[in-house]
Amino acid sequence: MRPPATRFGMFLDDYATILNPRRYVEAMTAAFVGAGGEIERAGVSALTREGDGWRLQGAGSRRFEHVVVAAGAWSRTLLDPLGIRVPLESQRGYHVQFEGGDGVISRTVVLAGKKVFATPMELGLRFGGTVEIGGLARPPDARRSDVLQRIAVESFPQLAGLSAQTWMGHRPCMPNSVPVISEAQGQPGLWLAIGHDHLGLTDSLPTALRISDGICGARS
Ligand SMILES: Cc1cc2nc3c(=O)[nH]c(=O)nc-3n(C[C@H](O)[C@H](O)[C@H](O)COP(=O)(O)OP(=O)(O)OC[C@H]3O[C@@H](n4cnc5c(N)ncnc54)[C@H](O)[C@@H]3O)c2cc1C
Known part of the structure; x- marks a missing residue:
């Protein structure tokens, strides 16, 4: 469905989405362990x-x-x-995920004017965006997720009244x-x-290949 006040859009037919990043990472770790890898979760102090x-x-x-x-x-x-x-430096970003927003959109829609990404995920309809230079220690600023929530409801009024969860994460950025x-x-x-x-999930596999080539020697 077209968000109100949107006059035109651009369709990218080769755009792909990971519908559940947690499940994606769990599948990769299971494959790693299946291939003989060992996983130990621990904080490294130095x-x-x-x-x-x-x-x-x-x-x-x-x-x-x-x-x-x-x-x-x-x-x-x-x-x-x-x-x-x-x-x-961390560029902190936020998302708001609505429960039960099924069918509002069928694929990722970028609200380009607002720089907000709307994506139907397995667990809800997610609106992500914003950049905040706020360091590693400061708690999330609810005003930012409030703005995302307002943009979401203005763009898709049928989301009004649905319960939503918010999240803040750190994007590790170079100048x-x-x-x-x-x-x-x-x-x-x-x-x-x-x-x-902003692309750590997308770039994770090429990064892993480059590092493993460096350590083990490039594949022929
Ligand atoms: C709102 C938002 C939306 C995003 N959307 C996308 C998207 O659509 N596509 C995309 O590709 N990317 C997206 N990103 C960016 C992506 O999340 C990051 O680029 C990616 O997480 C960086 O991966 P990383 O493994 O370098 O760091 P992280 O994912 O932060 O992982 C680092 C891990 O190291 C652990 N760690 C840190 N210090 C220690 C220590 N001393 N000992 C042990 N463990 C430690 C941390 O706990 C953490 O688990 C988004 C980010 C945000 C915030």
């Missing part, structure tokens, strides 16, 4: 060089020949102490929007996969 490898300090405290720092907007807490300077996907200079075995900006 990285220290040990011989020709790296020790992860914190729960577990294990040593590895290669370590990939992919800690999103928090990566500097691990890199700064090693003298690796990366101008990474030039180009992610860092490489071995850290002068630090053999320490790999960086950071700064994926």
Whole structure:
């Protein structure tokens, strides 16, 4: 359905959507474990060089020949102490997800004038957007999700009265929007996969391939 006050739109027929990011990640981790990988969930407080490898300090405290720092907007807490300077900043974003907004739209609709993405997800109709430079510690600012909710209801009045959940997340951003996907200079075995900006989910697979090529040698 066309949002009111919209005069024209552009149809992108090769646009793809992940309907449930959690289920997507769970499927990938299951495939990783199925292929012999091991998963351990633990906070890493520091990285220290040990011989020709790296020790992860914190729960577990294990040593590895290669370590990939992919800690999103928090990566500097691990890199700064090693003298690796990366101008990474969080661009905080928000979404509002309506329960029961089925059938309002059938695919992602970008409200380009408002810079808001509306996507029918498995668990509800989600409106995401906004950029806030607010650091890592500050709590979410409800005024931002309120604005998203207002835009959603103005654009699709049938959403009025539906219950909605809000969320704030951190987009790890570089000043030039180009992610860092490489071995850290002068630090053999320490790999960086950071700064994926607004496209970290989209870019995750090419990033993983580039890092694994770097560690294991490029595929022929
Ligand atoms: C509102 C919003 C909408 C978005 N929409 C899209 C979209 O449509 N498509 C898209 O591709 N991207 C989208 N993004 C961007 C995407 O979410 C990010 O680019 C992506 O999450 C970055 O991935 P990452 O793995 O680098 O960091 P994260 O996803 O932040 O993951 C980093 C992980 O490291 C963990 N961690 C941090 N420090 C430590 C430590 N010391 N020890 C152990 N673990 C640690 C964190 O807990 C976290 O789980 C959106 C972001 C927002 C906020």
